[in-house]
Amino acid sequence: MVALTINGEAHQVGAEPDTPLLYVLRDDLKMNGAKYGCGLGQCGACTVMVDGEAVFSCVTPVLLLEGREITTVEGLGTVEKPGPMQQAFIEEQAAQCGYCIAGMMMRAQSLLQKNPNASDAEIRAHMEPNLCRCGTHMRIMRAIHRAAELMRSGAGTGAARVTGERGS
Amino acid sequence: MKLARVVAIVVVIVLIGLGGFVAFAWRSEIAAIDPPQPQSFDAALVQKGATLAALGNCNSCHSAPAGKSFAGGLALPTPFGTIYSTNITPDPDTGIGRWSEAAFIRAMREGVDREGNHLYPAFPYDHFTKVTDDDDKALYAYLMTRTPVRAEAPANDLPFPLNVRLVLAGWKALFFESGPYVIDRAHDPQWNRGAYLVQGLGHCGSCHTPRNALGAEERGQEFAGGEAEGWTAYALDASSPAPVPWDADALKAYLASGWHAHHGVARGPMAEVTANLGTVPDEDVQAIATYVASVMGPPSDAAKARGDKLLQQPGVHQPGTDAQTAGTQTIPVKADGQDQGALIYAGACSSCHDAGRPLPYGGIKLNLSTAVNGPDPSNPINVILYGLPAAEGQKSPVMPGFQGVLNDGQMAALLTYMRMTFSDKPAWNDLEDKVADIRKGDREMTVHAADGTSSAPANPTRQNTSW
Numbered sequence: 001m002v003a004l005t006i007n008g009e010a011h012q013v014g015a016e017p018d019t020p021l022l023y024v025l026r027d028d029l030k031m032n033g034a035k036y037g038c039g040l041g042q043c044g045a046c047t048v049m050v051d052g053e054a055v056f057s058c059v060t061p062v063l064l065l066e067g068r069e070i071t072t073v074e075g076l077g078t079v080e081k082p083g084p085m086q087q088a089f090i091e092e093q094a095a096q097c098g099y100c101i102a103g104m105m106m107r108a109q110s111l112l113q114k115n116p117n118a119s120d121a122e123i124r125a126h127m128e129p130n131l132c133r134c135g136t137h138m139r140i141m142r143a144i145h146r147a148a149e150l151m152r153s154g155a156g157t158g159a160a161r162v163t164g165e166r167g168s
Numbered sequence: 169m170k171l172a173r174v175v176a177i178v179v180v181i182v183l184i185g186l187g188g189f190v191a192f193a194w195r196s197e198i199a200a201i202d203p204p205q206p207q208s209f210d211a212a213l214v215q216k217g218a219t220l221a222a223l224g225n226c227n228s229c230h231s232a233p234a235g236k237s238f239a240g241g242l243a244l245p246t247p248f249g250t251i252y253s254t255n256i257t258p259d260p261d262t263g264i265g266r267w268s269e270a271a272f273i274r275a276m277r278e279g280v281d282r283e284g285n286h287l288y289p290a291f292p293y294d295h296f297t298k299v300t301d302d303d304d305k306a307l308y309a310y311l312m313t314r315t316p317v318r319a320e321a322p323a324n325d326l327p328f329p330l331n332v333r334l335v336l337a338g339w340k341a342l343f344f345e346s347g348p349y350v351i352d353r354a355h356d357p358q359w360n361r362g363a364y365l366v367q368g369l370g371h372c373g374s375c376h377t378p379r380n381a382l383g384a385e386e387r388g389q390e391f392a393g394g395e396a397e398g399w400t401a402y403a404l405d406a407s408s409p410a411p412v413p414w415d416a417d418a419l420k421a422y423l424a425s426g427w428h429a430h431h432g433v434a435r436g437p438m439a440e441v442t443a444n445l446g447t448v449p450d451e452d453v454q455a456i457a458t459y460v461a462s463v464m465g466p467p468s469d470a471a472k473a474r475g476d477k478l479l480q481q482p483g484v485h486q487p488g489t490d491a492q493t494a495g496t497q498t499i500p501v502k503a504d505g506q507d508q509g510a511l512i513y514a515g516a517c518s519s520c521h522d523a524g525r526p527l528p529y530g531g532i533k534l535n536l537s538t539a540v541n542g543p544d545p546s547n548p549i550n551v552i553l554y555g556l557p558a559a560e561g562q563k564s565p566v567m568p569g570f571q572g573v574l575n576d577g578q579m580a581a582l583l584t585y586m587r588m589t590f591s592d593k594p595a596w597n598d599l600e601d602k603v604a605d606i607r608k609g610d611r612e613m614t615v616h617a618a619d620g621t622s623s624a625p626a627n628p629t630r631q632n633t634s635w
Contacts, residue, residue: 017506018515040520041568053572060573061515063508121234128558129568 002062006031007075017063022046024062025072033073033102037131044130047103048072054110056129073102076109085109088147089140096134104130108144116151193337195284198274203258203265203316209309217310220303222444223452224296224369228437229253239263239317244290245397248383249326251290259316272308273301278346279336286336288324289344289383298349298368343384355462358451362459365452372460375401375437391463393543398606399436400544406465409542409593411535412475413467419457424450427528430479432537433565435556436547443559478535509585512578516570528565534590541591545583545599549606552579571607579603 004011004021006029015024025031025048034057037045041056048057049071077083082090085105095101104127111118111126118126123144132140221227230253232241240255258265264272264282271282279293280286287293299307329335349364366372375396377385386392393403402409412430426442427433434442445453467475520531534540539547555569574582580599587595596602 018511020515042566050573055570055572056568059516059519059568059570061512063511063515064573064578 003066004062004070005068006070007072008069013062015062018061020058021048021060021062021065021070022057025057031072031074034106035099035102037099037103042129042131043100044103044107045100047106047130049106049110052110052113054107071106071109073105076105084150085112085147088150089143092139092143092146094136094139094143096132096136100130100132100134101140104132104140108147112144112148112151116148118148120145189337190334192341193286193334195278195280195286197284198268198271198282200266200282201268203260204312206313209313213306213309214313216303217306217308219448219452220307220369221310222447223365224307224371225441225444226256226307227444228440229290230256235319236315236317238311238314239319240321241319243322246290246383248330249324251288251324251326252321253290254321255317255319256311257314257317257319258312259318262318262320263316264311265316269305269308272311273304276304276307279340279344286333286340288333288336289339292371292374294344294385295368295371295374297344297346298364300348303369339382339384343382358455358458359462361452362455362457362462365456366459370456372404376404395546396437398546399438399550400542400546401438402538402542404460405463408464408538410538411478411541411591413471414461414464416454416457416461419460420453423456424453425528427565429527430475430536432532432539433528433556435551481535507581507585508578509581509583510589512574512582513585513589516574516582520567529563531567534586537590540586541593543593545587545596545602546606548583548586549579549603552582553603553607576600576603576607 002013002015002017002024004013004024006025011029013024013028015028022034022036025034026036034048035045036058037043039058041059044056046056046058047054049055050060050065051068052071073086077086085108089095089101089105094104107127107130108123111123115122120141123141127140127144227237229242229244230240231237232239232243232253235241236257238255238257240253242253244251244253255263257263260266267275267282274280275282275287275291276293276296276299278297279289279291324331349368351360352363355363373385373390373394375394376391378389378392378394380386385394391404392407393405394401408414410431414431418428418430422428422431422434423442423445425446426439433439445456517531517534521534523530525531537548539551551567552574553569553571556565556567558564558566570579577600580603583596583599583603587593
């Protein structure tokens with residue numbers, strides 16, 4: 001049994017200590033936000049935060065995580081109340097196929113949480129490990145800048161605006 | 169009366185001594201020139217200079233992150249303080265635009281700038297002194313035809329008296345021997361070409377030879393292994409810690425392409441060297457490899473047998489099972505115990521290092537790794553904490569860094585397990601403290617290549633691999 005704290009909630013998981021966190025999230029806890037891309041820590045689709053740092057959950061054995069604060073994309077907000085990062089990605093329509101986006105948001109979140117005034121160059125350098133095969137990088141960059149604006153202005157979730165704009 | 173006379177005599181002697189030292193240390197200024205027109209240089213000479221600049225790895229120190237190539241400003245941490253590399257573009261005010269060819273050759277040969285100031289040996293003139301006038305002229309032609317960049321290097325941060333450049337004359341008197349490379353008739357031209365490049369422009373000993381307390385390379389210990397920018401530069405002599413002994417062919421392949429299947433990939437400062445060597449003619453890399461292999465000497469029968477055995481072994485861990493058809497994805501092996509290091513290895517390292525994917529994109533089997541078998545754990549600590557960053561704009565080996573998730577104790581457990589499992593060398597000591605030191609940044613360490621260099625072979629023709 002391994003005790004994990006994910007998005008503020010305590011979980012007891014019956015996993016071997018060397019099991020990568022990604023498998024526990026997806027298979028045991030049915031939290032499918034983090035994606036399996038390469039399994040080698042080279043693409044970033046599985047990125048989550050541990051104590052505020054972006055880490056590749058596919059190469060992070062759970063024995064390293066007891067007593068540490070894990071945040072997944074599910075912890076950033078909900079469909080009804082998206083967090084500023086999610087809100088920004090929706091507003092900028094930054095996803096094409098969407099497979100990399102949960103990881104992109106988590107890596108961006110780890111930077112902006114520490115430094116909401118990050119420069120374009122700092123964002124580019126920080127996002128380097130995460131890959132997008134659709135080529136949506138320009139929108140992702142715009143979304144991260146927008147998320148930074150939302151975080152700086154403390155503009156809640158903006159959920160109502162989204163429904164309004166979509167007009168559906 | 170008598171005392172006053174003694175004092176006077178002592179003062180006179182000291183003054184004569186000081187005056188003598190100043191006279192000895194003094195170098196005259198070489199007159200400034202108007203920057204020469206780029207068209208005034210022969211194109212073939214410029215081309216030759218480009219190759220030589222790559223062999224000398226000039227851009228590696230003379231470019232700062234996010235700065236322009238050759239515009240200087242890179243901070244070079246030394247045990248004595250921080251020295252900043254200078255601008256060697258032909259900018260007339262902040263670069264070497266007003267340097268004549270004679271001034272450039274004097275800097276290379278004697279470590280003195282155009283104005284007559286002694287240069288710090290962070291600029292490796294102890295090696296560059298061996299470069300021929302012809303090669304210096306080609307380098308000059310190449311540098312003077314680069315785009316001038318206006319960039320003032322920050323002032324050096326050195327304590328008194330090291331900030332007085334005249335003092336360097338004393339250092340030179342003790343440790344510096346000027347003069348060109350002398351051909352060794354006992355060896356063939358290829359060996360001599362290699363020795364000329366390695367001892368001279370290539371300045372391999374700057375990192376791979378240990379230094380004494382005053383920062384000079386230890387005589388008689390050439391290539392016995394040194395340190396550079398927080399990385400261990402492994403011994404290139406008979407004490408090389410490579411589990412599979414190097415030979416000239418392996419050295420040539422490694423130097424030209426930045427990796428070798430039996431040795432792994434170049435990283436840290438060496439990645440910049442191999443990126444540059446990827447652009448130079450084969451003959452030069454062959455010559456360097458020939459000379460270095462001769463410095464190492466042929467491996468003992470025991471070392472060779474051990475290397476052959478390692479290559480035949482399937483690996484300490486069997487490759488994981490393929491999880492997906494692409495063959496890149498494997499289910500990690502299960503740890504064979506409850507040792508924390510073994511468990512971390514199984515969950516974090518095994519999916520690449522035991523997957524059996526070929527280098528340079530697959531991870532090396534760690535029983536072939538010089539880093540795991542070396543005398544000092546700095547390199548594996550650097551690589552595990554910070555990974556191998558991707559080269560910009562080209563394919564390259566990549567490894568994720570684990571600084572966000574592994575704490576110092578877990579790092580120590582993992583390194584202890586790796587050392588015990590993949591090496592027959594004695595355990596490393598004080599691992600937890602060493603990890604903490606590196607993480608705190610007490611020892612400066614270069615992870616990303618400077619702009620104008622890359623951590624992958626720069627020559628795209630060398631990247632056509634079969635996988």
